[in-house]
Amino acid sequence: MQWIDLLRLPLAALAQQKMRTCLTTLGVVFGAFVLAASLSINEGVQQTIERESSKGNIARKVTVSPRWRGNDNKTKDDVKVAGRMSPDRRERIRKILAERSRQGGSGQEHIALTRDRLDTLSRIPHVAQMVPIVGGAVVATLGNRPEEASVSSGAGEDPGFCKRIVAGRAFDSEDERSILLSEMFAHRIGLVDDVDLDQVIGKPLRVEIRRQVNGPSFNVSLVDRAKAGGGKDEDSALRQLAWQIPGALDRLSLTDEEIAALRKAIRQESTQSDPALVVDDFRVIGVFRELTDDEKKEAWSQFPAHTDLVLPRQTAVDLALRDPVWREDGIVQTVLFVDDMRNVKEVVDKVEALGLGTRSIVEMIERERLTYLLIFGGMTCVAGIALLVSALGIANTMLMSVLERRREIGIMKAVGATNWHLQAFFVIEGALIGLTGGSLGLLLAWSVSFPGDAWVHSMVHKDMKIYLSGSIFAFPNWIAATVLLFTVGATILAALYPARRAAMVDPVSALRHD
């Protein structure tokens, strides 16, 4: 018998029962579809995560923050519970008290990001760059106009930041004594015309770190009034007024004695209650604009956003650490850039060993992995069940078809078919159903992946404000191979028993006249 006939005869038999073939194949199509979709999403999500996290340095970034570390030396045995009570109750109370005393600060150690610790961090192997993040409220004085302002450090490492400079230039080095203004801040302090922006370049700007930025104390009642009824605008206008009053005393209709008395009072108040802890002068070298809507879609590069002033990294850290409180409490955050994504885990472990807190995309992905492993597992189970059910259906219909075709099988044997031939016919019938169903299922999954992908993209954008690039469905060749392997395997297994039955048909009784 020729090989091509081993294919031709089963095909003819399948064509004979078109409806039945279609229905059995449909079951396989469904199973293959779910399996293909599940494998494809699993692969696609992994690829997407890798793709998204390798955008920029995000995957190599470890954010380090200070942390309170519990003092474990203090065990509950040190806690004594007085009173006559049952041992059980004493034990319960002692346990709670011990826990409280552990949490209650005295037993805890603050692991701060001090200068020493920053040095230690920067010397950890595989740390390519350390970028300390400092920021907060300061009083900025341009000319004779003091103004509350928020200051951030940095943006030197973000190449996209240069695009946001609208006047002057960006920083050349991490420690130059320069400062950048935001367009909005400039507008707020009265630099409204375009020429004003050009003229402010090169001007000195004084930055003061104070404990409280309440402004001169004589305006307490004004502030209270604002708090009681006025809005935000009124509040800041009143504060502005309070800041400017000392400089504008001359222009008010007051006698010289009155002016002298007020000056004295104001100076005393402000030096007593609101001393500037650190004062420094910087040169304005440029003005930057806020992020455009398009830039905001680039999810990972939103820093610095909504800040009034930007200092170079090192300059900012130096300024902050001149404040004794900062020096002791350390800075809020520092970012480590690891030389390679694969070393992130090692660096994270080293940093955690120091007692500091860490955050990294790699860790976040590790945590999310469980979620999608569960989803993937669930879908694969559904696919498995669908394949099992369709395999049972195939076994059933084939068994029926063996009974129906008993005479045909007898005739084939009478004219020279071996048992092996008949077995092969049925197994090949099964394999053909598996192959067709598997291919159609794959095709279906592939065509559904386009609208599916669009849907996921819009969902992700809506929920997380991230524009994913590329598809979350991936169809590498191995997925097609696996799906076909499983469907053909399942249908061949299903066909084995009916095929054995076909081979066992006794030609003599099958051919006996009806």
Place this chain on the structure above:
Amino acid sequence: MAIRAVEVRKVYGAKGAQVEALRGISIEVAEGERVALLGKSGSGKSTLLNLLGGLDRPSSGQLSVGGRDLDQLSMREMARFRSTTVGMIFQSFNLIASRTAVENVELPMVFAGRSRRDRLAAARQALEAVGLGARLNHRSHEMSGGESQRVAVARALVNRPRVVLADEPTGNLDSHTARHVMDLILDHVREHAATLVLVTHDEELAATCTDRVVRLVDGQIIDGV
């Protein structure tokens, strides 16, 4: 090809409900001889024919066709024997209903491993030879009994078998058609010097078409050995 059976027995059924269809049949048919098997219904004629055609194996005794002991043949060789050495014709035609005439005739050649082109040509020729050149692509339910049996004859003879076994080939046909079908079989036998074993109830047919008549009663030969 010569046929030789020695003390052949065939028992059907399991212990307790056994039917002894053949009880020690010994017979010799020379090459090119035409033998008629006569006997009442249930006497074991079909059983003997099926054993000779290799569709079944005897419970005991020896069977050889063309000097080859059928007992010694493997399953595979037996299948080959069925497709090329013997041609069997049945009373109820036994065509595959869902296949056309050509496809039915083609079937023995498929298992004999001949190429499709070859097969189609040979099948067409065989069908033309039995006068069905115009019915090539008809299915059996689209044909009369006589036509169906002619297709069956074409199928049995297409591989040029040296042994033809016919089990009441004309049992379902009118006398005129029966004569036509018998002539087709006899022509082949004569042309290829084939051996013919013909099972029939028709004494006259047996007398006119065969060289010798063998009578079976209850699974035993009583006459014509």
